[in-house]
């Protein structure tokens with residue numbers, strides 16, 4: 628039997644215009660409330676749960692998101708697979724603004740976030756394997772769906788997760804490039820690790836919304852980012868619908 632799929636939407640995907648809402652589920656967890664209620668949506672031929680990572684109306688910055696409550700809420704709802712959507716900055720040449728990337732690796736530069744269910748409070752300590760942070764099978768399904776839908780994707784890449792909410796300095800982007808990162812965002816961690824701890828398969832669709840700091844002749848503006856989001860998120864939504872209904 629196929630697993631229940633949830634989409635965690637990030638910047639530019641806090642709600643889902645064009646979808647039919649089938650249900651809205653308020654959830655509470657031992658870690659507190661998730662960023663928003665879970666919405667059961669139908670979009671094109673796909674049915675899935677949707678969670679707005681930054682809250683409805685984008686009110687939560689990346690470091691203040693209750694990632695544990697979000698993942699626990701999805702686990703309680705019976706979710707077996709998560710497709711995360713992340714807006715990112717581009718670092719390596721392949722990842723220019725407008726590109727959709729399907730990362731297969733992560734470097735975590737965040738700090739101070741509640742990042743594990745195994746915090747020692749209940750005496751249960753586990754060290755999960757995290758060699759390959761994304762579910763390869765789900766990433767390949769996303770690749771196949773992109774091909775069917777005629778949507779270009781960069782099928783591999785390393786995602787650097789920074790603390791935010793500020794963007795990086797030009798020097799920090801140079802360092803992230805030296806570290807082998809292809810794109811930079813603020814929300815893949817601890818989300819991906821918590822999903823692994825919860826036993827939920829996890830993959831990500833990243834929309835590059837700006838060149839990393841110092842990589843273009845102009846400064847990064849929110850207007851430029853918004854223009855890329857307006858264009859790119861409709862492709863991301865179509866890719867997700869193809870993948871989920873396949």
Ligand code: HPA
Nearest residue numbers: 714715716811812813839
């Ligand atoms: N850096 C970090 N996070 C981001 C960026 C960026 O340039 N763009 C979108 N999210």
